[in-house]
Amino acid sequence: MCVGRCGYVYASAAVRPALRQQTRCARTSTAHRRSDTTRHTSGESSSASSAAPAMRFDELQLSEGTMKGITQILGYETMSDVQSKAITKVLHTSNDVLVQSKTGTGKTLCYLIPVIEKMVRSPPVAVGALILAPTRELVLQIVKEASQLLTHHPAIDILPLTGGTSRRQDTVALKRRRPQIVVATPGRLLDHLSSTFNFHSLFTGLSVMVLDEADRLLELGSIDDLRTIMTYMPKDKQSLLFSATITDDVREIATRACRANYMLIDCIPHDDIPTVDRVQQRYVTLPARCLTQVLYHCLMNEMRTNLYSYKILVFFPTARCTAFFAHFYREQLRIAVYEMHRRRDQHTRSVTSDRFKSDPTGIMFSSDLSARGMDYPNVTLVIQVCAPPSREQYIHRIGRTARVHSDGRGLLLLTENEAQGGMEAIKDLPIHKIDDKSLFYQNDLLVNAVSSWMANTQLLFAASAAYASLLTYFKVHARRLKLSDSDIIQTAGDMLLSAGLVDTPAISRRLAQTLQLEGNPMIKVQDNLDELDALEYLHETADHNRQKQHEERRYVEELKLTAMGRKHDDRDHTFTQTYG
Known part of the structure; x- marks a missing residue:
């Protein structure tokens, strides 16, 4: 084995099988250690739970299906500290509850278990539980965990309502499925409440x-969406609010x-x-x-x-x-991202x-989509490219590492103009x-990578x-970052020139006018970009119309099948009366 230029590790043909076997063994042992930790307690490490005897799930007197x-x-036997505090109180009270807990502590089970137990003890006719989450990713994460809990409760179904699908698909x-539990984003739920006939009766x-x-x-x-949603919901329901911080706005919603x-x-x-104190934080100022x-x-x-064991999350x-x-x-440096x-x-x-x-090692390049609500285990390093949009967002980003009493590191890459x-x-x-x-060293691999893609039309586009997106980002945050228009143009351009x-x-004249950059000698404006944008929009509109027609035909067919298959289903009759 030898170390080549740029730090890559190369193995000779004679040692590659042994290296692959060593890698498999290391990953297997790591996976076993993680599995043992996960099975020991849900949401916290074994070292944390060994300090005091953890409460067991079988002490909660749950239904047989939930315990299975x-x-x-899920493979859990004992509860985390957050779960032992919250589940026991939420499970045995009809009062509304506001819970303050950090992410990554197993708080999802704090409301899923009481919700499922309530559905088991008092089966609803229509929707008995509504869970609201801020993003589609978190909604799907909740549904996935709930579906695992409901494996031995076949009579209880759960359905996500998020953007990305048509309202008609949701209605079908x-x-x-006649779900008892609905998990939704506020925007999609309000869209249905305001546009889908009689949806509120659910x-x-x-x-x-x-x-x-x-x-x-x-x-x-x-x-504002939450305020409107509240007006559609019955007054005698139980409300459970979970928040990492208790701000004035959170108290108002409560x-x-x-x-x-x-x-x-x-x-x-x-x-x-x-978490911000557990993360080793560094920053680099660079051209x-x-x-x-x-x-x-x-x-x-x-x-x-x-x-x-490297696991790196890079925010752009x-x-x-x-x-x-x-x-x-991926294309030029051959790094799997x-x-x-x-x-x-x-x-x-x-x-x-x-x-x-699930990958024991990996690198993810992400927008702020991963800043909150996504629980990526064992992230060793969080890198932030450019100044974050706010102090809060910086903290949320580095909170993706140092999860559940573990350590982590954060690195902020600031350009000179925004430092x-x-x-x-x-x-x-x-x-x-x-x-x-050494971070500024330009080796042969980098030189070849940055000088060999001018014929790649996908990368050019x-x-x-x-x-264009960087110009917009820096213009929006120009006052906070103390950037002039020339600084904005130079920084955005140099990032790509790197x-x-x-x-x-060049950018379209429409964008230049919107950003108030038209007339700046550093900006290039191209009139026909507006026409290209319009042409692209027309193509997208045509594709959307074809897809919509296909969905309408499929919707009619599904309605026919639904009517035939449930003609004698009394429960469906009740549900249809409720839904309208």
């Missing part, structure tokens, strides 16, 4: 409503959603060390033209340090920027998320500057899209 789901499917699924028998990550719901601007005698359960220990090589060396250093400012750099690192952002379809995002979770404003909001945090000249782009792309 916990022990046989509701009538076919919730006339609602017995429990859960708001997961209530503070995140409010951060995403859902406060006042609206909960009855006057609601309980506050604080599951954060008084001597608990905040934007050096971004690609600095990021490359940061990744390689981590991969060499943790050869069999925008989705299009994420897409370009993910494509560049997972890609997560909102411009990928829901199925692809779900598959990517599951693979990154002063970018550090202003986080200067009181334990973050230290590093000056490592992705670079142009990333440039990857080998020969010349700064």
Whole structure:
């Protein structure tokens, strides 16, 4: 085995089989250790639980089906501290409850177990439980965990309602599956409540409503949606709110959603060390033209340090920027990179998320889609490219590492133009500057990578899209980052030039006018880009219309099949009367 240039480890033909066997053994032993820890307790490490005897799930006197789901499917036997505090109180009270708990502590089970037990003891006619979550990814994560718990409860079904599918598909699924539990994003739920005929009648028998990550719901601007949703829900339901922080907005929503005698359960220990203090934080100030090589060396250093256990999460400012750099690192540097952002379809995002979770090693390039609500285990390093949009978002991002009493490291890559404003909001945090000249080393691999893709039309198109998105991002945050228009244009352009782009792309006149950059001598405007955008929009519209016609035909066929298959189903008759 020898170390080649750029830090790559090469193995000769004679030692490759042994190296592969060593890798398999190391990963297998790591997987076994993780499996043992997971089975020992849900949400916390074995070392934490060994300090005091943990409460067992079988002490809760749950139904047989729920216990089988916990022990046989999820593989849990004992509860985390948060679960032992919250589940016991929520399970045996009809009062509304506001729970303060951090993410990554197993809080999802804190409401799923009481909700399922309530459905078992008092089976609802229609929807008996509604769970609201801030993002589609978190909704699907909740549904996946709930489905595992419901393995031995065949009479209880759960259905997600999120964007990305038509309302008509949701309606068909509701009538076919008759779910007792609905998990939804506020936007999609409100869309149905305001547009789908008689949709609100589904919730006339609602017995429990859960708001997961209530503070995140409010951060995403859902406060008005939540206020409207509350008006559709019955007053005599039980409300369960879970939040990592208790802000004034969270208290307002609690006042609206909960009855006057609601309980506050604080599951954060008084001597608990905040995640931001457990993460070793560093930042590097660099010319934007050096971004690609600095990021490359940061990744390689981590991969060499943790050869069999590295797990790196890299945050980029925008989705299009994420897409370009993910494509560049895969195509030009031959580094396997997972890609997560909102411009990928829901199925692809779900598959990517599951693979990154299960992979013992990996690198994910992500937009802020992964900043909250996604529990990626064993992340060793979080890298943030450019100044984050806010102090809160910086903290949420580095919170993806140092989960559940483990340690982690965070690295912030700041371009020179944004360094002063970018550090202003986080200067009181334990973050230290590093000056490592080796990060700026330009080796042969990097030189070849950045100089050999000008004929790649996909990368060229992705670079142009990333440039436009970066201009928009920096313009929005210009005042906070103390950026002039010239700084914005230079930083956005240099970030892409660092990857080998020969010349700064042109943008459409419409975008230049929107960003108030038209007339700046540093910006290039191309009139026919507006026509290309319009042509692309027309193609997308035509594809959408064809897909809509196909969905309408399939909808009619499914309605016919539904009517034939349930003609003699009394329960379905009751459900249809309720739904309308």
